[in-house]
Structures are given as structure tokens and as C-alpha cells.
Amino acid sequence: MMRIAAFGFRSIPPAKGAAGADKFAMELFPRLVNRGHQVVAYNRQYPDVFVDVNEYKGVKIKTFKTVATKGFDTLLHSFKCTWDIIVNNTAEVVHIQNGGNSIWALPLRLFGKKVFISQDGVDWKRDKWPWYGKLFLKLSSYLTAHLPNEVIFDNVIAKKLFEDRFHKKFTFIPFGSEVSPWIDDEDVLSQNNLRKGEYYLFIGRFIPDKGLHYLIPAFTASQSYKKLVLVGGSPNPSPYEQEIMNMGNDQVLFPGYIYGDQVNTLIRNAYCYIQPSDVEGLSPVVLTVMGLNVPMIVSDIEENVYAVQDTVRMFEKATIPSLTEEIDYCETHYPEMQALALRAQERALSVFNWENVADEHVKIFQNR
Secondary structure, three states: OOEEEEEOOOOOOOOOOOOHHHHHHHHHHHHHHHOOOEEEEEEEEOOOOOOOOOEEOOEEEEEEEOOOOOOHHHHHHHHHHHHHHHHHOOOOEEEEEOHHHHHHHHHHHHOOOEEEEEEOOOHHHOOOOOHHHHHHHHHHHHHHHHOOOEEEEOOHHHHHHHHHHHOOOOEEOOOOOOOOOOOOOOHHHHHOOOOOOOEEEEEEEOOHHHOHHHHHHHHHOOOOOOEEEEEEEOOOOOHHHHHHHHOOOOOEEEEEOOOHHHHHHHHHOOOEEEEOOOOOOOOHHHHHHHHOOOOEEEEOOHHHHHHHOOOOEEEOOOOHHHHHHHHHHHHHOHHHHHHHHHHHHHHHHHHOOHHHHHHHHHHHHHHO
16 A cells, blocks of 8 residues: 655645646546555645535545645645645655646655656646746756656657657656546536537636637637537636636626536537647546547647547637638538547547556556
């Protein structure tokens, strides 16, 4: 049995502001417990967001307060987690998400902990960060490459970039795609005045990386009379979020953050899912949509191409007319979109599996 501590996400179960890191934590950590290991996960308590739990599917939850300021919230929380792990000896193995937390690998290793960092993308390329944030993340990449026992990448593009830059080999473990069976929660449809197969869908944070400033004008310029549902928001109030809200019309809905069975219901009943990102890791949402056999349109960035290969329609990154063209294609060639979705499902369920993800993490934790 290994004693494992984990931080770098926001909370499990997910709450307002959650993203792919929280989905990853929610899927991986209970599976580690099911394999006989002890896991303590460190949740964040924001001034306006708090998940009041002490345990989640066998995972022990410890919660520390943090500030609402973007970037500094992670640093403060990670410092508290590192202090607790060292002072209270809560684990021998520490799993950290986000290379921006690499600095904490140094004190943890000095106190005899095995440290593993999950790097989900090239963080300093994300437009959500100001210049000083990008500089910090770029400098942190050097710590990521050298301080932990191992760095685990979820996509081969970022892995290759780090290997070329630092002349080292790293580990690749992709995310899973399958979701546990559930009964559709149709209240989420009726509450938002939606009908099955009559809306396009996006799920994620309202930050520049996600490309919503392309999606909304591309959709409103298309020939579709369906609705566009944008689930999520900004984890911290931002001018960008307000700009996105102002771009909407009667066809564009903003239901806020939705999780669990309700969001799975929204995905399964969507006409098409759209992922317009400029920057991604290996997107858990994209893999989930593939696994649920839902037609999809994605930007042609390398990370998306790796995930979907030739099983979905793609548009030219950051190009509104190209996205509009793909939406119009979806409107007029839906049987072809459904055939692609079936191929995407076959790929997702054969290549991206959460049980395999858990097994691979156990091997890495034990052998490094």
C-alpha cells in the first residue's frame, strides 16, 4: 500500500471554476483507493466557493483556504499543502498537477518524498496569463524537468516539446474517456428550455485559450436555427467573460457551471459539440464527448488532432469563417457527422481508458 497525497486541482467533487484537472482528480484518485492505496486530496476553499466534504469515494479530503486572485490562489494553496505533507507526514508519494507548482517538489524531495508532476500542456502559451505569469511558468518548466522523480504528460505534443528542450525522456499517460452509466437528468433540459438534438454545446472555462470569441460570431453567422449552449464561466471575474456574455443573442445560452449527471445529459443529447480552443492539453471533455458518440467540431491544434485523428470535423484554428463553414456542414450533412461520431467512440473506448490510466500511475509511483 502506498500513502499518496495530491494537490494542484481545485476540488473534488468539482465546484464552480473546476476544469480538466478536477475531472482528472475525480477519476484517478478513487481508482487508486480501489487498488488498495491511501489517498489524501487537498481541496481549495475560495471566499465564495467551498465543497464541504471530508471524503469522496474513499479519498480523504483536506481543505485549505486560499485567495481569489488568479495565480496566487494556486501558490498559496500549494504552499499550505506542502507544509502539511511535510509536517504531518501525510504521504510518501506526492502527486502534483500543474507545472507551475514544480517549486514545491524541492522541499518535498528534501524531506524524502517521491514527487510526480502531471503536466497537461504548454502553460506559458496560454493567453489567460499576464506577461509575468507566462514568465513564471516558463521558468517553472526548468524546475518541472529536473526536480520531481518523474513528469507525466497527457499529450505527446507537450511531451516532445519538453524532451527536445531539456534532452530528457518523460512519461506519457493519456486521460480516459469513459463515464459511469447514469440515467438522463432531463430537468437540466427543461430548466434551460432545451430539446434533445436541438442545440450545439461547449463546456469549459471562459478564458481566451478556449476560443469562445471565435465560436459565438461563427455560430451567429451560420445557417443554424438551433441554440448554442455555453456551459461554464470564468473561475475569477474577468473582462473577457463579460465580453463573451455581451456577444450573445437569443440563440446563445449561458446556464453557468453544471456538473455530474446533468452535464453528461447535456453532452449526450447535444446535436453537436464544439471545441474551439487555441491551446489545450489532452482535453477530458473532448474524450468524454467521443466516448458518448456525439458529433463534434474541433480546432485543428495538434493536441486535438492527436485525440480525434480523423473521427471529427475540424476547422482552422482562430478562423471564424472556417468554423462557420463547419457548422453549416453539420447542418446539411448530419448523417456523415453521426458516422464520424461512431468512429470517434470506437477510438475513445479502445485507446483512452481510465482503468489503464490508474494502473499506469501505480506502476510509475512504485518504480521511480
